[in-house]
Amino acid sequence: MKFAHTLRNYDKKNLGKDILAGLIIMAVSIPISMGYAQIAGLPAVYGLYGSVFPILIFALFSTSPQFIFGVDAAPAALIGSALAGLNITAGSTEALAAVPMLTFFVALWLLIFSLLKAGKLVNYISAPVMGGFITGICTTIILMQVPKLMGGTAGVGEFLELAEHIAETAKTISVPSVILGVISLVILLLSKKIMPKFPMAVVLMAAGAVLTNVLPLQDWGIQTLAAVEPGLPKWSLPDFSAVPLKEAVTISLSVAVVIMAETLLAENSFGQKNRYQIDDNQEILAFSLGNFAAAFTGCCPINGSVSRTAMGEQYQAKTQLTGLVAGGSMIILLLFCTGFIGYLPIPVLTAIVISALLGATEFDLAARLWNVSRTECFIFLGAFFGVLFLGTINGVLIGIMLSFTEMIIRTAKPATCFLGIQPGHKHFRDLKEGQQIHPISGVIIYRFSSNLFFANISVLQREIEAALKENTRAVILDASGIGSMDITAADRLNLLSESLKEKEIRFYITEHISGLNTQMRKLGLGHLIENGNVRRTIHIALKDIGYKRPYPLEGGVDNAERSASLKRADNRVQEFVWAFGADAETEMEKQIMRQIEHLKETKNVEELLHGSWSHMEELDLDEWLEHLEEHLKEIVRISGKDEHELAQKIEQHRQEIHERIAREHPELAERFKERRHLLDEHLKERHPEVFVLIEKYREERKE
Structure with a gap:
């Protein structure tokens, strides 16, 4: 007391x-x-x-x-x-x-x-x-x-x-x-x-x-x-x-x-x-x-x-x-x-x-x-x-009562996703995160981010079965978000494994806490552990079906091992978009407006070119420059810089980014060129006078 x-x-x-x-x-x-x-x-x-x-x-x-x-x-x-x-x-x-x-x-x-x-x-x-x-x-x-x-x-x-x-x-x-x-x-x-x-x-x-x-x-x-x-x-x-x-x-x-x-x-x-x-x-x-x-x-x-x-x-x-x-x-x-x-x-x-x-x-x-x-x-x-x-x-x-109802509804609709790999990297990421993420050939890797119980097991079963293809060799359940399961979920999980076995598809449960294994044994899923269907990591499960790094990706995408210097860039090529999602463009515009306000005090244009978000990566920085070009007239007015000189500086900075991407992320180089064309069209449509300046500098640079 x-x-x-x-x-x-x-x-x-x-x-x-x-x-x-x-x-x-x-x-x-x-x-x-x-x-x-x-x-x-x-x-x-x-x-x-x-x-x-x-x-x-x-x-x-x-x-x-x-x-x-x-x-x-x-x-x-x-x-x-x-x-x-x-x-x-x-x-x-x-x-x-x-x-x-x-x-x-x-x-x-x-x-x-x-x-x-x-x-x-x-x-x-x-x-x-x-x-x-x-x-x-x-x-x-x-x-x-x-x-x-x-x-x-x-x-x-x-x-x-x-x-x-x-x-x-x-x-x-x-x-x-x-x-x-x-x-x-x-x-x-x-x-x-x-x-x-x-x-x-x-x-x-x-x-x-x-x-x-x-x-x-x-x-x-x-x-x-x-x-x-x-x-x-x-x-x-x-x-x-x-x-x-x-x-x-x-x-x-x-x-x-x-x-x-x-x-x-x-x-x-x-x-x-x-x-x-x-x-x-x-x-x-x-x-x-x-x-x-x-x-x-x-x-x-x-x-x-x-x-x-x-x-x-x-x-x-x-x-x-x-x-x-x-x-x-x-x-x-x-x-x-x-x-x-x-x-x-x-x-x-x-x-x-x-x-x-x-x-x-x-x-x-x-x-x-x-x-x-x-x-x-x-x-x-x-x-x-x-x-x-x-x-x-x-x-x-x-x-x-409303709180408990909302909690049940929320857990009945858990966050789920299918995972793949960015070429040259080892981390598994959501396929929807970007076009540079590709599924592993013949393997479905499925992440389920909630405890498994009677109200949401059907979501897991339905989504996995809907993703099966003729060439599917294995289904790997990333259970890192699963801390417990009830008997209904265990029985349905057992039925799913038997169904996949009949189709000659290997089924694995991975990445979970060890306590979940104790629960599975008590719930009658001990045979999955005994038969090697429960593995500590996704990499071990892939090794069990004969896949070694670098894993083959669907569509024949090149997945060659990267050098140590290239691996340092890892998967942060477009981190700003990953962080802000659908609001990325709006948020970038807000940050540019704040930087322009700051420019009134500092008159330092170099700060504008490198982005305000901590350590922007290549694709983000290219997007930043595209937004920056739309405010070229205002930046010229505030800074007092020559318009042609400023357009030249932006384009020169962009060229350095292009070269770095071609060197460090060769698998993205072609896609980057296509994306640059779309951004140019966007700039031409909204600010033709700025586009003319940029094109003029590009022509001069070629000469």
């Missing part, structure tokens, strides 16, 4: 930020916690009680440097709903006895989850699920808060209930309340952009208290917080007879699951964003201890608070000293300053909460996912709308 983990080796430069953030969090906790306590069926002051000892204990045992504990929406709503189901009136003596008992069992469940190390479950929840979940929670709480801007009370439930409550509140809207709330929100949002480190929330709270003191805000329909009696909560054991044991156990289980799932998801989301890791099981223990403190002080279950954590992040809180300051200052408030609470205008406080929540939403992640992966974007939206319309726990379950 770790104690005061985030306070060890404390950096004093963070002291001011942590104290300021703690004071702001205490202040914004006043309206939030009082409102949620009432939703849970308790008097408002119990929300402040829940913002003392549970927060202090969580701060001491948490491994998250920034997450804040407190009375929050989801557990409060669940407890309030449970009281209604038990026919217990909110705020009654029965409620004051029932709620701490339910909180105690919530803490007990969380302790059990910690002992069972249930925190590892969060590893199965993807970033889109986390982002959708957090955004859904933030949006839900914002919708809960909107009626308070209009002079009404906070909403409860999911989207439909919240929308209905907003519509009802709008019928009796308080215009002065809306004006004060909207002005406060606009000021907060602008200050975030203009002066993000300035504690505008504190200034607005102070200004609100002053306005309440000097202006008749309540006469204008602007509500302030209710004043509370001074004093700290009293410690006592819950009354374990307040709720039947069976109901207490089942109700508390659902609340504990919500607290664990919601808080762990949110903590990990903040952790990923700010690049630190938490100990999930230690966090669940901290949740448990915080809720035990809440139970013994008569409070409702306590949860991790996204809104208060977002507020701390906005004011650059760095450690759990923030939580200790928030809890400690709440003690001072309860003992000496409860009269101040009655001066705080609710619209101002609501605007502070909404501002913090808007900063915690991750709609930007949804936009990014839409451009990168529509599937993951739909997972984000599934979790988001699940939380918004069906509640926290259902949103989490929907997101998890």
